[in-house]
Amino acid sequence: MKSINQWQAEDYDNQLAFVSEYGKSLISWLRPQVGEYILDLGCGTGDLTHEISLLGAEVTGMDASSDMIARAKQKFPQLEFMEADGEHFHTERAYDAVFSNAALHWMRNSSDVVDCVWNALKPGGRFVAEFGGQGNVQIIVKAVEEVLERHTGINAAERNPWYFPTIGQYSRILENRGFMVRQAYHYDRPTKLADGEDGIAGWLTHFGDDYFKGVNPEQVKEWCQEISEIVKPKLWKNDAIYADYKRLRIEAFKPENQV
Numbered sequence: 138m139k140s141i142n143q144w145q146a147e148d149y150d151n152q153l154a155f156v157s158e159y160g161k162s163l164i165s166w167l168r169p170q171v172g173e174y175i176l177d178l179g180c181g182t183g184d185l186t187h188e189i190s191l192l193g194a195e196v197t198g199m200d201a202s203s204d205m206i207a208r209a210k211q212k213f214p215q216l217e218f219m220e221a222d223g224e225h226f227h228t229e230r231a232y233d234a235v236f237s238n239a240a241l242h243w244m245r246n247s248s249d250v251v252d253c254v255w256n257a258l259k260p261g262g263r264f265v266a267e268f269g270g271q272g273n274v275q276i277i278v279k280a281v282e283e284v285l286e287r288h289t290g291i292n293a294a295e296r297n298p299w300y301f302p303t304i305g306q307y308s309r310i311l312e313n314r315g316f317m318v319r320q321a322y323h324y325d326r327p328t329k330l331a332d333g334e335d336g337i338a339g340w341l342t343h344f345g346d347d348y349f350k351g352v353n354p355e356q357v358k359e360w361c362q363e364i365s366e367i368v369k370p371k372l373w374k375n376d377a378i379y380a381d382y383k384r385l386r387i388e389a390f391k392p393e394n395q396v
C-alpha cells in the first residue's frame with residue numbers, strides 16, 4: 138500500500154473533507170449493529186470510524202499512515218486506532234464486518250488485501266467497501282500522462298499508482314478467496330474540487346507524487362497548469378472543476394461454514 142505519510146493529515150481534514158462526507162452513504166450498506174466489532178480499513182483521520190461508533194458498534198480504525206493515525210487518535214481518543222498496511226495485516230480478534238472507504242485503490246496487491254480481510258472476518262462476516270472503479274479520474278490521468286510524456290519522454294503510465302478494477306475483476310478476486318458477492322455497483326460521482334481554477338493543481342499536490350518523482354516543484358507547478366488547461370474544457374462546470382470520479386461499491390460476505 139502506498140505510504141501516505143507525505144499527505145498532511147490536516148489538509149485531509151480541511152480540503153479533502155469530501156472523502157468522509159461521501160463515505161457516510163456507504164455506512165447505509167454496512168448497517169452497523171449495536172455491539173458488533175467492525176474494522177475500518179484505511180480510516181484516514183477517523184471521521185467514518187467515529188460515525189460508525191455513534192451507531193453503537195465497537196470500531197477499530199486502521200491506516201498505513203502514522204500521521205493519519207496520530208491525528209485520528211487526537212480527534213477521537215475514546216476510539217481504538219492502529220497503524221498497519223492493508224496488504225499485510227493480521228488482527229488479534231475476528232470482526233463482524235470490515236469497512237473501507239476510498240482506500241483500496243491505493244492497494245495494488247488486491248488479492249493480498251482480500252486475504253487479510255478474509256482472515257480478519259468471523260464466519261458470516263461481511264466486507265463493505267467503496268473505492269475507485271474502472272475509468273476513475275481517467276480524464277485527469279490521461280492529461281498527466283500526456284504532459285509528462287511530452288516533457289520527459291517517459292512512459293508515464295508506468296508511474297500510475299492506482300488500482301481501479303471493474304465489477305467483474307474485483308468480484309473474481311473476492312470469489313476466488315471464497316467470498317459471496319451480495320451487491321456490486323459501479324457509478325459516476327463527479328466530485329467538486331476546492332480552489333476553483335487551481336483545483337487540479339491542488340488535487341495533484343495531494344495525490345500525484347508518484348508521477349512527479351524527481352521533478353522540481355517549480356516545474357511541477359508549470360506542468361500542473363498545462364494539465365489543468367487540458368482537462369478544464371471537459372471538467373469545468375459553473376464555478377469549479379469536477380473530477381471524473383467513478384466509484385466501485387461492493388458488499389461481500391464470508392459464508393457461515395468458512396473459517
Ligand code: BEZ
Pocket residue numbers: 239242268269273274299344382383
Ligand atoms: C479516489 O478517491 O478515487 C482517488 C483519490 C486519490 C487518488 C486517486 C483516486
